[in-house]
Amino acid sequence: MTAIATNVAPIFILILLGWILVRTGLLGAGVGEALGEFVFKVAVPVLLFQTISEADFHGASPFRLWIAYFSGVAVTWTLGHVIATRLFGRDARVGVLAGVSSAFANNVFIGLPLVGRIVGEEGIVPLSILLAVHLPLMMVVGTILMENAERGVSGGSGRGIGLIMKQVATNLLKNPLIAGLGAGILVHVTGLPLGEVGTSIVHQIAAIAAPAALISLGMALHKYGVRGNLGIASATSLLKLILMPAVVWTASLLLGLSPSWTAAMVLTSSVPTGINAWLIANRFGVGHGLAASTITLTTAVGVVSVTFWAWLVL
Structure with missing residues (x-):
């Protein structure tokens, strides 16, 4: 464990x-x-480009x-929604936000560095496969559910699924992660060589991704903090840090994933929200306090829960 x-x-x-x-003013938030x-x-x-282009998938299926x-x-999203709406009596919009906060892991800024450090390249490959669909699927589902909840609460017509899909698709086409x-x-498919200079540049930039991501995340946390909603935020934090990796671990074992792929999935599912x-809360103008509190709480105590899951799967 040590x-x-x-x-x-x-x-x-x-x-x-x-x-x-940022807190001490040594560097500005900007x-x-x-x-x-x-x-x-x-x-x-x-x-991501380096990982996918150099990976050996051994014919593995991503499904x-x-x-x-x-x-x-x-499982986690559904339970988060039920707890917020049934146990705490909040409306459907907060229920969607509770589900998002319970199930939307920080796979890019924390998951990648964590899996790379603990599992190594064998873990980065399955995580990259996950990232190929994670952001698109989560954003589409989150936006559609929030639009439906907004329509139910306000009684407006809202946007159709076609318009939502068009907006999400447009945003994804501009997303650098998808481009990478x-x-x-x-x-990887064409075998196009990068040359010695190109390979060296790619490796050097890729090497600074993990520490830069973690430091930048810490610098951003100052604007979140704990903003009330401690009851719901505590529940969503427990779902995120405990229930979600437990379900992923069980499913990985039942589906026969390899030990390295199982470890990668469990670890990235165990990271903070x-x-x-917050972006979804900001887009719809509801649940800012819940999102901010969950992000802060899961990050603050994540070192303990992540250590536990790393010990369990390795």
């Missing part, structure tokens, strides 16, 4: 470092935003992997 904790701790220490840099932009638009897409992970998403994955697939929950 060895596992030693590997997990640096992940969260780098997040804490980023938070301290620096963190710029670093986050670089990570999202350059460093992580290059890392069992997707089923294992999204079974955890479905697509370019990696193209090079991603900022996408």
Whole structure:
């Protein structure tokens, strides 16, 4: 357990470092935003490109992997919605936000560094396969459910599914992560050589993706904090950190995923809630406090739960 904790701790220490840099005023919040932009638009897409272009998939099918992970998403999201609406008596919009906060893992900024450090390249490959569908599917489902909830609460007509899908598709086509994955697939399939110089540049940029992502995340956390809703936020945090990885682990074992793929899926499902929950809350103007509190709470205690899951699956 001590060895596992030693590997997990640096992940969260780098997040804490980023938070301290902004909190103490040593660096401004604008620096963190710029670093986050670089990570999202350059460093992580290059890392995904490198991983996919150089990966050896051994003819593995992604469908069992997707089923294992999204079974955890479905169970956790549903229970988060039920707890918010039935137990705490909140409306359907907050229910959707509770589901998103319970099930939307920070796979890019924390999942990639964590899996890379704990599992290695054998874990980055299945995580990259997951990322190819994770963001599109989660955003489509989250947006459609929130639109339906908004229509039910306000009584308006709302947007049709066609318009929602068009908007999400447009946003995804502009998403650097999708571009990195697509370019990696193209090079992998065609065998297009990058040359010694190109390969060296790709590897150097990919190498800084993990630490830069963690520090930038810590620098962004100052604007969230805990904003009330502690009852629901505590429930969604427990669902995110405990129930979701438990369901993913069980499904991975039942579906016969390899040990490295199982470890990758369990670890990335165990990481704190991603900022996408905040983005959806901001888009619809509801549940800001719940999203912010869940992000903060899961990040604050995530080092303990992630260490536990890493110990369990390795």
